[in-house]
Amino acid sequence: xxxxxxxxxxxxxxxxxxxxxxxxxxxxxxxxxxxxxxxxxxxxxxxxxxxxxxxxxxxxxxxxxxxxxxxxxxxxxxxxxxxxxxxxxxxxxxxxxxxxxxxxxxxxxxxxxxxxxxxxxxxxxxxxxxxxxxxxxxxxxxxxxxxxxxxxx
Numbered sequence: 572x573x574x575x576x577x578x579x580x581x582x583x584x585x586x587x588x589x590x591x592x593x594x595x596x597x598x599x600x601x602x603x604x605x606x607x608x609x610x611x612x613x614x615x616x617x618x619x620x621x622x623x624x625x626x627x628x629x630x631x632x633x634x635x636x637x638x639x640x641x642x643x644x645x646x647x648x649x650x651x652x653x654x655x656x657x658x659x660x661x662x663x664x665x666x667x668x669x670x671x672x673x674x675x676x677x678x679x680x681x682x683x684x685x686x687x688x689x690x691x692x693x694x695x696x697x698x699x700x701x702x703x704x705x706x707x708x709x710x711x712x713x714x715x716x717x718x719x720x721x722x723x724x
Contacts (some may be wrong), residue, residue: 602716603709607657609721611642614666623665626721628705633658635707641696642703642721649679649705658707 597686613621626640626647637649637660647662674682696704696715703718 602635602707602714604630604635604658604707606630606631606716606718609718610724611721612724620672621665623663625661625663626703627724628660628703628718629654630658630660638706638707638708638713640703641698643700 597707599658606628611626613622613624624642624645626642626649628637628640628649629714630637632700635658636651637658639648640660640662645664647664649660649662652659652661674685676682696717697715698704701721703721704715705718706713708713708714
């Protein structure tokens with residue numbers, strides 16, 4: 572009986588250790604395309620508390636479909652823009668510039684109307700301020716590629 576419990580414990584620990592390692596996503600250093608240009612533009616919306624960033628990525632392979640981009644603790648889906656020579660993709664995300672005022676009161680009814688805090692989800696990659704990671708489909712499999720330099724327009 573002790574041997575059965577010991578074997579079960581070893582199997583359980585193996586799943587725990589290998590499961591943690593498998594949850595991290597790694598970006599590749601090589602891809603079936605070349606990034607010709609990667610730029611971003613910051614913008615302000617019509618509403619005074621909205622700002623955002625638009626990324627533009629140009630690659631040399633028109634057969635590759637970029638899916639999404641991870642940049643500065645944000646992610647956005649990418650859309651293909653028509654181009655004669657290369658494949659151009661754009662993606663945008665918005666953020667709020669004005670912090671919300673919260674009413675804190677001992678009576679919970681007085682706190683009615685407080686908006687929940689906006690939480691920034693942790694990206695599955697470790698990237699620097701001027702780096703981005705794009706996801707793309709190649710041979711029916713999703714892959715990730717790290718762009719080492721994204722320039723501001």
